[in-house]
Amino acid sequence: MKIVILRALKLGDMICSIPALKAIRTHYPDAEISLVSLPSMKNLFERYSHLIDEFIPFSGFPGMPELNFSPNEVTRFLSDMQEREFDLAVQLHGSGEVSNELINLFGAKRCIGFHQGPKNQDYLTYPNDLHEVERCLALLEILEIEKPDPELEFPLSKEDKKMVLDLCLPSRYVCIHPGASTESKRWDRMLFSRLADEISDRGTKVVFTGSSNESELVQGIMKSMKSDAFDAASLNLPIGPLSALIQQSSGLICNDTGVSHISAALKKKSIVIFTETSPDRWAPLDGNLHRALVRPSLQEVIHLIGEVL
Structure with a gap:
């Protein structure tokens, strides 16, 4: 199984997502898991090779303020993502107004995430009242991952x-x-x-x-x-x-x-x-x-x- 996770945010946001990444790895121990994130986060995620198999630098995307982008770079990035033929794309980037559009362009067989609409089999209503760690974990209900551990970790060498x-x-x-x-x-x-x-x-x-x-x-x-x-x-x-x-x-x-x-x-x-x-x-x-x-x-x-x- 090939899984891609989108969370192209800064340091604190990324640390808060570690329990969710850990839960996904535990639930899919044999999966090939890729993370799409800001290029500046590459060194951080070299510490989490037990959770992530591949780090993919985010190119930027229209409507997402985290990075400047060029249309040619976005086109190349999306073409590369589609060639990977992911089975599951997980949108951990936010409430979904733009990020859901982006992961749908990854070409995965299934996409899940938060959105502003009612709950369905692939999307949960974005919860405004949760701690960021708990918000990331709440999404895993769709994958039937029960009571994931909220413990953070930061490996030191x-x-x-x-x-x-x-x-x-x-x-x-x-x-x-x-x-x-x-x-x-x-x-x-x-x-x-x-x-x-x-x-x-x-x-x-x-x-x-x-x-x-x-x-x-x-x-x-x-x-x-x-x-x-x-x-x-x-x-x-x-x-x-x-x-x-x-x-x-x-x-x-x-x-x-x-x-x-x-x-x-x-x-x-x-x-x-x-x-x-x-x-x-x-x-x-x-x-x-x-x-x-x-x-x-x-x-x-x-x-x-x-x-x-």
Whole structure:
């Protein structure tokens, strides 16, 4: 059996889909499973070769904002997909307004997904009120997969852990990740600066994490601090070593962004700050290990430092 799964989204969304991918693999252990996703997710899914047999870079498609596209690239992509002769196409990309049209062009014998209409044998009504992990799992009802496990996972390699050891960090440190995909999802940088000073005053080293394009943000926060901190954002760490850095920390403080889902997968304590999105959909499911705060004051976050971190 040949299965293709469409989920061409960013890091956090992809981590949230791992339980669904795991359930599909368990249900179809001998199937050849392909994943269509953003080209930037290729390195991530090299870690999940036990779930995915092939990673197929998404070309973009009219009406889907995740990638710019050219008509010629879309034509080549769809021709390649049709030549693969999939038995099943799974639309895990969203509510289906455009993505269902796309998977129908894959030429699979059967297509399933969410849509805005009533439930039928191949499509479920898109559920607006579920956590993202549970939403992905809910679709599997069509495949008669009962009670799939919502547990996240993020495999770390020896090389990931060695790279962190080579940084010679203290045995106890807290990671702060002040970036997010948009400015509106970021807590105030001065509050991060004061929070980092508070943690340092309590005798714990602060390590700032982020992508290379968040290095300027991190350096600005550090310049506003009274105490010293370690800037890991400027190192441009790949996702594996970055995750190992979080895994070896005492805990993570971050905005609603991809690393919050990595900390959940690693079962590492965290405080996740929400300023725009809904924690009901995006906060880690374990509310004891991970505390979600909506537009909190500095004192609200400080109050949780001892409890969570």
